[in-house]
Amino acid sequence: MKLSHKFLLAFCAPLALTGCMKVLDKTDLNSTSGDLIFKDSVLTQMNLDYIYDQNLPAGIPTLGPGTAPSITTLTDESYGESKLLEGSLLVNEVGDFGTKLDPTNNYGKIRVINMFLSDVKNGTLPQFTKNKLRSQAQFFRAWRYFDLVRLYGGVPLVLTPLAAVGVEARELAFLPRNTTAETFTQIVKDLDSTIASVPGRWTSANDWGRITKGSAAAFKGRVLLTAASPQFNPTDDVAKWQASYDANKQAYDLLTTNGYGLHASFDQLWFQEVNNPEAVLLTGYNTATGDQTRKNNGYDNATRPSYAGTAGGSNQPSWEMVKAFPMLDGKKPGESTKYTYKEQLFYKNRDPRFDKTIAYNGVNWPLNGNTANKVWTYYVGGKTVEAKASNTGFYTRKAINPTVSIGDAQYSGTDWIEIRFAEVLLNLAESAAGINKLDDAYTQLKAIRKRAGIEAGTDGLYGLKANMTRAELFDAILYERQIEFAFEGKRFWDLRRWKLIEKTLNGTRRTGVTINLKTTGVPADFATNRDNVNLDLAYTDYFTLVFKQLDTKYAITWKPEYYYFPIPQSAIDNNPKLIQNNTWGGAFDPLK
Structure with missing residues (x-):
């Protein structure tokens, strides 16, 4: 940057x-x-x-400095212990309200x-x-x-x-406390001021990453989409959906006018800095190693396998996330009539975003400049072949720069794109569904799936069901967001604003996979020749898949009151005018 x-x-x-x-x-x-x-x-x-x-x-x-779990661990993307998922959260244990200077x-x-x-x-x-x-x-x-x-x-x-x-x-x-409506109004007022005064695109390379009209409008679209969602709009007030649609249409128009759009490549979009059409709002990083301008991206080093960096192994996908990806024709696994889904060959004929997001046992994943590198996560005789095993059997490969070496991974300069143009399209699609502009919603969904490389099909719908109802389109858009934005910190907020965490997670335990090499029928030279073995043959004849629970201490129990967190009691003690939320024993209504 x-x-x-x-x-x-x-x-x-x-x-x-x-x-x-x-x-x-x-x-x-x-x-x-x-x-x-x-x-x-x-x-x-x-x-x-x-x-x-x-x-x-x-x-x-x-999620704030209180409990501070990573957002990915609070969903079906990955896993991790949290009092939120255990259902044992106390008033002073969450968030960033500010209880001290x-x-x-x-x-x-x-x-x-x-x-x-x-x-x-x-x-x-x-x-x-x-x-x-x-x-x-x-x-x-x-x-x-x-x-x-x-x-x-x-x-x-x-x-x-x-x-x-x-x-x-x-x-x-x-x-x-101001009302929730007043708070949203002030946010929009500030963003409207930003839109009015910043340029549509900065002309100097030194200004790369500064706020533009389009990034401010895109964030306004995200804000008003949240305000229109069931968390803040339980009565489905169409006026809130209309405000969201208007804001996201404004963002779309401002961005396209100034040359923004979908990047040609779903995976390479992370590695283009200059004139990246998809980078609407970003945090810039550099590769400096010691001077005062050093600003390195910690995500790459933390996420890649531990043997390919100095840390590594975070953001490991759960089996639920792995299963979620559609097939190559855009249909969900088990629903496609063209591509049969087999659990043993889970990686076959999937949405192209699958291989660009999920690293699995035996996949070719160029790392450290080695274009022929393959990832192996299997076990032999109960022992992992990795220096440090993946707990889920998988890694996240999104936004991991394949050319960065082990020693340089901690100095990654890959920019973090917080709002991509793809989000603007899906925000617009969801808002359009909210006001019953269903054809509009289809248009944006098809654009996302076309860029992903999903087959168009004879009907040109890229695997989408024809003539979906408003409710079906909402579901389809949330599903698309789950796939498109996997490991970008969006899934938790989507489930929360739609109040779907209980339906999605409660009573479940997230799952990982242990891939074992069979003790018989495996070639003697498999360990030395594995990179040359046909992967389908290996999975069919040499490997067994054993599923394990990642949540070992409890089944997930998210409580309804968590859709609005409590004001910490210490903050209320400091300021007697603060009133607690009515879902936590107070009189403040967060829906007003």
Whole structure:
């Protein structure tokens, strides 16, 4: 990524000292006043870059600093223990509401953003420059409030910096919760300001990754789609679906006008930085190893097999995720009449996204620059052939750069794409279904499946059922999102906003696979010649599949009250005006 995202004081490195001197001269940099900084566009930009750095998502997120499970472990994508899935969550054990003065939680970050907005407003820069700078910060204030509202419902809207010292300041900081509707309205207001003031596309390579009209509109589309979903719209109010449709259509129009669209390749889209048409909102990374601009992507090193990196083995797909992928004709396994699904040969004739997302025993997966590399995860005599075994039998290969070597994996510079153009299409499809524009929904679904490489079929529907009802289309879109966005941190939020976690997970235990080499009938030279053996033959004659429960301590028990998390009691103790959610014994209604 070209955008450096350094903190203000780092700007005054020796090579940049002359630029600093023009406004600071010999002023003590550690106590520089705001009126000096915010009349200089370069220094103001450095402060904004700090806001970018503190707020852009760093890959697959965790669910706040409280319980902090990875989002993938809270779904059928992967697995991991959590009090949320055990059904034992206590009031003070979740989320990021902000129970102390902390620059890393949501309200700490909002305070920094509000200070920036105030200082720029009061500065002496030209109004056009002010608008462009402030509107980018407003995007991130909207980002932070969306994180809060989808966790808790309505929250106190703090839109100006609060005084930090004194009894009077403390009293003024006791703010009540705004309604959920008011919180969504403020988020949209901030995003509309962003859309009005930023460019549709930045022209300088140094601005790669900055917020554009299209990225702000796409995020607005995500926000209003959430507001229209059953979690926040249990009465299926069509006006909310219409607002979502309008926002996502605006995003589509702004993006296509400025050259955005689906990348030609589902897997290679992660590795194109310059002029990547699919990268709507991203976090930029670089491959630096030691200087102050170092910003490496930790996802690659954490996700690849442990023997192919310095860490590795995270985000392991469950058997449920593996089974979910359609067949090559777009039909679900067991529903296709063209391609018979056999559990023993689970990898055969699947949606092309399968091999680009799931790494399984025997698959060719170029890693460390070795284009002939094959992954083997089987067991011999109860012992794994891997240096460290995959617990599920599978790995995630999405967004793992095959050219990066073992030693360099920890310095990956692959940008994380938080909003892809594919999401804009599926957000638009879902909103269209919401207002009964069913043909519109079909159009977007077919575009996604066509890019994936699914066969069109004689009817040109890419495996989609003809003449689906509104409800069937909703199901089809959620299914498409499960496949398209696997291991991108979207599945948990989709299940939650549709209130489908109990239906999908409760009473189940997620599954892994142990692949064992048979003790008889296997060629003596299999271990040395396995890369040359026909894989279908190996699975049919040499391997057995043994399924195991990954959730060993409990069957999943997600509770309905988890659709709105509780305000931590410590926050309520600090602020007597806060009211607990009605699903946790309070009187606040998060549906209003």
